[in-house]
Amino acid sequence: MTNTRKGKCAKYFEVALYPVIATCLALLVGVIIMLVTGHNPVDAYLALFEGAFGSSVAIAETLSRSTPLFLTGLAVAFAFKCGLFNIGVEGQLHVGAMAAAVVGCYLTGLPAIAHIPLTLLAAAVVAGIWAGVPGYLKARFRTHEVINTIMMNHIAIALVSYLVVHVFRAPGVIPRTSTILPSAQLYRFIEFSRLNIGLFMAMIALYLIYYLLWKTNVGYEIRAVGHNDKAAECAGINVKRNIVMAMVISGMLGGLAGAERIMGLHLSFIQGFSPGYGFEGIAVALLGRNHPLGILFSAILFGALANGGFRMSMATAVPTDLATVIQAVVVFFVAAEQLAKLFIKRRKKGRLAE
Amino acid sequence: PKEDPEPVEEDAKVEEDAKVEEDAKVEEDAKVEEPIRIGIVYSVGGRGDLSFNDAAFVGLERAAKELNIEFTEIEPVEIAKMETSQDFLAQEGYDLVIVVGFLQADALKVVSERYPDTKFAIIDSVVDMPNVASLVFKEHEGSFLVGAAAGLMTESNIVGFMGGMDIPLINKFQAGYEAGVAHVNPDAEVKVVHVATDGSGFRDPARGKELTLIQIADGADVVYHAAGSSGLGLIEAAVEKGVFAIGVDADQNHIAPETVLASMIKRVDVAVFEAIKTVVEDRFEARVHVFGIAEDGVGICGNLGEHASDEVIATIADLKQKIIDGDIVVPDTPK
Amino acid sequence: MNLIERIFDVTIVMVTIRMATPLIIAGIGGMFSERSGVINIALEGKMLFGAFSSVAISYYTGNPWLGAAGAILIGGLIGFLHAVVSIKFNANQVVSGVAINILAIGLTAFLLETFFHVSGTTPTVAKLPVWGGFSPIVYFVAVLVVFSHITLFYTPFGLRLIAAGEHPKALETAGVNVIKIRYLGVIISGCLAGLAGAQLSIGTMSLFVEGMTAGRGFIALAALIFGKWTPLGILGSCLLFGFTDALGMRLAGLGIGLPTQFIQMLPFVVTMIALVSFVGRARPPKAIGMSYQKE
Amino acid sequence: MEQILEMVNIVKTFPGVVANNKVSFEVRKREIHALVGENGAGKTTLMNILYGLYKPDGGDIIIAGEKTSIDSPIVAIEKGIGLVAQHFMLIEPLTVAENIILGLETRKNKIFTDMRKANQKVKELSELYGLEVDPTARIMDISVGVQQRVEILKILYREAQILILDEPTAVLTPQETKELYKVLFSLKEMGKSVVFITHKLNEVMDISDRVTVLRGGKAIGTVNTSETDATQLASMMVGREVLMRVKKEGKKLGEAVLELRKVSAVDSRKLPALKNVSLEIRAGEILGIAGVQGNGQTELVEVLTGLRKATSGEVMLKGDSIINKNSRSIRELRVAHIPEDRNKRGLILDYDVADNLILGPHYKPPFTYRGKRNLQNVWQNARNLIAEFDIRTPSYDTKAETLSGGNQQKIVVARELGGDISLLVVSQPTRGLDIGTIEFIHKRILELRDKGVAILLVSAELTEIMSLSDRIAVMYDGNIVGILQDEEAKEEQIGMMMTGISKVDALRGEESD
């Protein structure tokens, strides 16, 4: 027993070690790119670090950037656990955000303690239904969810664009809804940072999804369907219901991500507010091995790279686009863990030879 | 391609230049060349949009040449980074922080409050703060003039408008254009399309081209756009089909001199330059500065004379005067 | 005039074909990769690389044909990168695809400034000729569809490609190097996606704009699945998509009073309906997404 | 006789297991060499090493006197080695001929696949070796027996000199097995060597020249078949005496548990697969279904277990109609099901052993209380069943995927037989299992019968059907051709009925013989 526990620790250590080494290797590649293009890598990386973790505000802002990614990453991972590739989180995030903006703005006279949960609920429900459609189509007609979620991304963005311009637009030239009521705003608890209690909501979601997947019957069945739907069916599991449910829950998570942006960051639905949180969620989920703990770290990595890279481009002459390139390289290396393994093996061999 | 938009009024420039030299001298006397530091935060997408970001840069570059300033640019890549960017520049002690685009308004409200001693200027939106100058344009007035040109030039009585997205700012262009067409040619029909429902509407020239080709097939023989880089597709389609195109924001005549009838120029560059100058000259005014036809902030430019009769040109000049005089009030939302 | 006649004329046919062209090329590219067992979510990024490199090469050589060839080459190179990371280094294929997409956004913009010293939009370059309203790449699509249909179903390579995506171990036991087949599949996908990008930049237009692919890579991915991983299916689904898109554009011009956002939904909604009503279920290559490693 | 292949001191370890522990093994020209051993003994591993699919941790492979390193199947094929893996290496959407030529395609103009020539060649090969196939049929449309032939043709097409067959008969009907024998003999006549892995000792005695026995990853020894017998082999394999056939008590029939009245159903291609089938099974009785695979047995089982909709008819379980109920509600009525394809239907290979052992009743106490899983109980259940059914696994949290085929099957059996049930529907319960395990499982099934459980047994293994069943129903083309009592059942007669000849005719034919 103790033996396996030790083994598990070692396994976790290894699992954690590879991404660290991979990130280092990627940054090394970044150094080369910067030297070739005539930038000072030391300054650049100092700025990168400063932007990501350099101060409490920087850390808070990094976590703020990561907050939607925890949720979109979870959304993608959850669907994956049921064998579904949800590329539609971006759309679900949009409809969820719009629902949050509307409920946050027009549902008056409620105390925050009621208004916030109701607003979140609205976002989750609307986005859940939105994601449930491709889930239902998959379960009922066996149509591929990848097509339908891609299509529904476009439909969602067109739809919210219509709503924000023609239905719920606040006066003025900006395509956005009115500011949501204070009772629906997520409390910001660090001065000069937009980090808000949405972070805790995301943490709770991470834990709940972990719990749901591994400690409850629902999770057992969803994973069973994901691994082998035929065997699941044979064991009396309702495959179709699980597919729809997995998509709905996935969509709800995406919707919550959108709600957090609206209720904690922008305070109204602004057209184009998402730089692609839903798509980033795909990488976050898979980089995190579809496991909540992994997602926790990969989302922070993405948040740190986004903010640090941006700081780098602001504070040094390194252009934004180069920062983006370095981000891509990091993702490459972290994904290609075999490369890190190769590196470790070489080291080990080298040591043995000594 | 960013051209130096040849200013409408050469004289004004000369005058300005003279003034600048004077100012510079004054300053030299006062202090030894401590350049004014200008920070600029572009809108999402950054430079290369052939629209306000590029125009703002032109103004900035001119200021760098003519005034004693140095500048830093930031492309925020996502809306959430706008606040970070503005904050960064303010914190670094820039004398003037210029923010481009209506999307920055929310962030600026917060940041300008946080840094009451920093001067800010925002393009295309109004932020009511004691340290913010809001520079807004009457795009509809300029669009009215090019609309009139289109209405006068069309033979088929069908003209086209292509917006990047269906959003209020773009709708201002559409409203003015439609009013201009209707004013001179009540029988003419304006066909309206939008490229997309997200930001790609401003950078999808291939789609812009197909949309325009359809408008042309439907009979349009003058097409106007407010679609950033997608508009390049419109011009390409017009070239291919031999109809007139109308450019936007800057003088786009050079892209296809034969085809581009005129352009609706929006002098973001002038606004930016002027804003910088007020800071250099220490006469910054935190209020709404409106740039309409009267202020030469918007207008019609290009080689209209090459393509149009004197009569047309005269009509347009007349309309321009009427707008300045307030005889014509151009609507800023489409019917 | 008869409304139907006004909507369905030669223009709409031509627009349909032109809208569908980049989708078909990229979709068939994706097919080669996915048939070999590698998910290709990176079509978008590969197209962007193709769009950029064709313009850059056309700019420097003045020859758009070289530009198109260069797009194929650079696309292939990016495909190679994708292949190395996902096949050799066993990265999750979707993550490496996402990384390619991010890389494409950053690198094309960066190189744009490096090569052209401008931002956002390149100067105009020599474009491919227009033959009868179409760029030569449009005609190439006809060849491509036939060619890839034959390759997939009538050549040994096609046989191996299918096997690699269905049951790589079976292919290995049949004495074929699975890794090599997968490399080829992914590289071909890069080449074709590159060409699809070139169609946008020097086929339709004569310049490059940052992000000008505007999500077409994802539509191509959907079309590839919709078309059940076959060239003819992809052709059909892209034409359907292109047609409904063109139809929407047409309707917008008719001023039917529907808000533009709803008109723009048309191709997506129609695709979903078509999928449910007459296309039905698609059976993906069995081993898709699974890395293949020898013991 | 000339020795053409030698494996010396082969070592291969997997995490937690030494699959091959200094195994030595040799093959001679023109011999059929049987390789036997319990589930998990390391047979497959050894052959995978020979074929270049696994890299050994130690040991040498000597071919034609020369030390060779086989690091890929390509090398193996070059050296004249061919492998028919137990899990078929066939590509379902491709045709027979396409599968056979894959990797060594016939070409036309150097570019195109010459399918005409390929079909021709496959036809020729199939005639030459007596392996009848339709070259243009798709793999997904042909029976397992034919798929097996395709696999053999595949390696013959590659001109293999040494053919390795990993449990080729596990999925074959008796007739098919006989045909396979003929093929193997003729291959031997042509100078080829065959390595034949099997759990069926009668097959070993029937066709092999020599036998090598593995146990626990070690080679116990190689003997000439003529100098040994099944009993001796069995004890070499298992390390103890094994009963070759279980004893059956007299039956004590109870009430009717399952009744089918004129049940019809269609298969996945929407073709009629069950045609008005009527049956009755009573408590304490085993009804065996004999028949060539693909005559409706699968569909019958699926209809009974709620996995397939019947198009008409009625199914009663202890007086309740269960037709077209879903599988959970049927399971709720104490019906257990051992599906025929453990990998497809029976197991979730990515789940660990413990999670597989609760699949089915997983949602209710003691495994789940109000939605929350009780892992202690899940593990305890696993520990109990692992001990009771002797499942050889490093631990209960090992992924099922890494267990040997036999032990995977034991998981399914343990799970389904473990609970309190009134009807057991079981398909191919011992496919691919070693004799010790078969004995064990047969005993358990009979115990259930004696406890009054009604049992429907579907098996391609006639000996299994005959030794367990109280009554035997023979299926052909979606119909029950006839039902025989245990006492009147003779292998030949059943065999005839399996080809569609009615019971009366079959009995008559027998007499006239």
Ligand SMILES: Nc1ncnc2c1ncn2[C@@H]1O[C@H](COP(=O)(O)OP(=O)(O)OP(=O)(O)O)[C@@H](O)[C@H]1O
């Ligand atoms: N890839 C693998 N990873 C981990 N363990 C493995 C792997 N392959 C085989 N094993 C283990 O090695 C041992 C030998 O397995 P092998 O498949 O060779 O047995 P076998 O003799 O073929 O058994 P069976 O008759 O059940 O097929 C088993 O304990 C099995 O679980």
Ligand SMILES: Nc1ncnc2c1ncn2[C@@H]1O[C@H](COP(=O)(O)OP(=O)(O)OP(=O)(O)O)[C@@H](O)[C@H]1O
């Ligand atoms: N790559 C692998 N990873 C993990 N386990 C493996 C792998 N390859 C084989 N195994 C396991 O090793 C065992 C032997 O493999 P194989 O598929 O040949 O079993 P088998 O011989 O068919 O079993 P049986 O003969 O009992 O039916 C199986 O349990 C299989 O699951």
Ligand SMILES: [Mg+2]
């Ligand atoms: Mg840029």
Ligand SMILES: [Mg+2]
């Ligand atoms: Mg085996």
